[in-house]
Amino acid sequence: MTILLEARNLSRQYGATMAVQQIDITVKRGEILGFLGPNGAGKSTTMNMLSGNLAPSYGEIRINGFDLFSDPESAKAQLGYLPESPPLYRELTVSEYLHHCARLNGLRGKSLKTAVDLVVERCGLGDVSRRLIGQLSKGYQQRTGIAQAIVHRPAVVILDEPTSALDPVQIRQIRELIREIANEHSVILSTHILPEVDMLCDQVQIISKGKVVFADSLEALHQKRRNNSLNVTMLNLPPAEVLATLPGVTAIEQLSAQQVRLHYLAENAPTQQLLAAAVNGQWQLQELIHEQDSLEDIFMELINSETQRRGKD
Amino acid sequence: MWCIARLEAARLFLSAFAWIMLALVQFLLSYLFLSHLDYFVQIQGQMSAIPGAPGVTEMIIAPLLNNAALILLLIVPFITMRAFAEERRNQSLSLLMTAPLSAGQIVLGKYLAYLSFFTVQLLLLVLMPLALLAGAAIDLYQLSAGMLGLLLLIAAFTAAGMFISSLTTQPIIAAVMTFCLLFLLWIIDFTTSSSVVGQTNWLGWLSLLGHFQPLLSGQIHSMDLSFFILFCSVFILMTVRRLDAMRFN
16 A cells, blocks of 8 residues: 655654654555544644644655655645644635635635535535634534645645544544545544544554554554453352352452452453353353453553653663 | 735735724824815915925825825734734644745735735825815826835835734734834934934934835935835745744744
8 A cells, every 4th residue: 555644753852852752653545543642742743743834853754755844845735734723714704714725725716616615515514614614613613624624635634633622423523524534535633532543543653752652553452452351240140269160260350249250361261161151050141241451441551651661761 | 825815815804803994094094184185275375475385295195195104104013913923823824834835935925915905005095195186286206106105115014014923923912013113113213313414324224214205205216115125025034934943943
């Protein structure tokens, strides 16, 4: 697959502090890269650098083959960017604003009109296209911001926390929109919301204090879930000693009179044996839930391990 | 460049602010115009007895344009403060920075938009002296020299205002700083005007007023023209540099 955005060794220094250190980013065509990190980890700094709003102290960025520093105009033509606060002009209507944005990106005449019409339809802005941006709700403003980023059909779309400050319904709509955008463009999505990454992204990069602590596919992140357990509810619960004899079980946690949690090693899940034993012993199984480390746990673990490691240095 | 100018002009003319400004400035200037006219009519009888007395152009139009220059000195900072300070405060500058445009195109585009706005103001202004054509003979050459002077003056004001707007994120600070700078450049030769005639003083040379006054009286010196062109270019170039530098901090 073609690599559309490639950043090497990206660093940014503010005075003596390194806000971002040696980040490598590669995005292929049709991919959504989730850029995840707690607040203040350097997400927005990185997004600003990738979009050419901020010059990195070191490193290079290539967008669809064009170097962002030696050939900024060609590179920026391939780029759509939605900063953390959408760059809107409140005194313009949605349609006027999008026309101007398309014109800024070099569209003219008929192709300009079709591009704006298309993006208005895709972002669901048809009903509000003649209203002033200043009067729109936050959700519609955010959509206008996204429309602005994709109106010129760039190769790479960079979205900086696109769902922050929205209500749940709006978040869902924006997520659907992002997924749709990814059909045609490569997307870099910065966020501090984990489920969002889980729902949308193909690749994940986690950064903490300006450093990458994880960079791989979403599946690889899921495989990092090590601790497995079964949450079992039985009306006729046998004593813990009996359950402990099941192969693979490493620990038992009594949750209530009828509920236990069985911990086991990932390689040998005791589910089959447990079911067989439950039928034989008439334990009256009510509920069997497979539990895993949540993404959140992995996230915290990655960030904490990095902090600890640095503490030892 | 033109698309930036178009965007900026659209934003300017869509806001009530621009129209209110145009209307109020026009009101002030027409009041001044009428009072100059009134005064001229009063003393016209005595004037006609003096040979070589100043005519309508010197008595009404030149003072009017002089007043207009002062009013514009007050108004321009409030328009140019929007250029970059407001954009940075609304964080909308990234829209322009991400577009495939160079800093030079952004700055020149905005500059042209503001110039076009003030040109509208000047067109409204010039209607008043032209109205005198109905009843008096006016010196059209002197009028056009004066208008050229006013246009150059505004070009200089705008360039300086835009540069200062790029220095801060607070529009009001930009406006006040621009006003102070322009006012200083306006009065800078007050102290030197009493010095010996013929002695060139560099402070006096910096004065905007000193380069505007000859144009008002109908004298177009290439030195004054080059001063204004130099003044504008320096500030525009500094704004471009400043915009480029913004990416580094």
